[in-house]
Amino acid sequence: MSLAQRERRALVETMLEVGATAPTLCGTWTAHDLAAHLVVRERRPDASLGILVKPLAGYLDSVQDGIAQRPFTELAELVRTGPPWWSPLKPVDAVANLTEMFVHHEDLRRAQPGWEPRELADADQARLWKTLRTIARTAYRKAPVAVVLATPQGERITAHKADGPEVVLTAAPSELVLHAFGRDEVRIEASGSEADVRAVLASDRSV
Incomplete structure (x- = not known):
């Protein structure tokens, strides 16, 4: 299992542990908002272009707001299962999602009181x-x-x-x-x- 996959699973475990309303280091985003972001990134390539292309940022926000209306546990499960077979990210998951999963896992961990760095292999x-x-x-x-x-x-x-x-x-x-x-x-x-x-x-x- 790649580091990206292990960080993905650990991120979802942390999400479910701290709960949907837990803060993150991503501005005002909660754990629920972070899950919605990851789902859009992996499952809505039409909208995720807005992450890099500023003129499409409004469309990205609209789609992400809609995704965020879905139950937190449902979004967490979609994050856990990773990009679907048709996603452009699927073939490059181990590379393209390494920093995404690691950094966002720490965004969630380090927004909670009393955090400490993890001991990594x-x-x-x-x-x-x-x-x-x-x-x-x-x-x-x-x-x-x-x-x-x-x-x-x-x-x-x-x-x-x-x-x-x-x-x-x-x-x-x-x-x-x-x-x-x-x-x-x-x-x-x-x-x-x-x-x-x-x-x-x-x-x-x-x-």
Whole structure:
């Protein structure tokens, strides 16, 4: 079973555990809203284009609002079963849904009081590190100084090149992936000048 599939199952388990009205790190979305988003993404390709194409965002919102009227347990089950056979995401589920399921699982976990980072297997951390290499430059493209991502074991990725000082963000790959996707509820160490670190942490990291 791929990491994406395991994160999908764990996400649904967490959804059902915390309940439909539980908050997430996705703005005002509840767990119910998050489930509706995932269902639209995997089962309504006509509407999911609005995630990337701004002129279609209104249509996406309308479809998602309609999906959100369905019972929470029904939506959770649709998320659990994954993209149907006809979905463009089905053949690439292990790749296309890896960060989607992992990040949204943590969006739900870390919006709850008393959260702690999970202990992930070395193989899973390695998979997330590999994924981080593909998104790092996009995520930190707006950083005002050079940015390097590093693991405690010494692996490094140059996320943003710039003349002058640099900021190094050190953490497990799982934490760095979350930070690259714009999440601030992470456990990372940042080195560099205080002003540069603040600027990098506050930068737009939308992927």
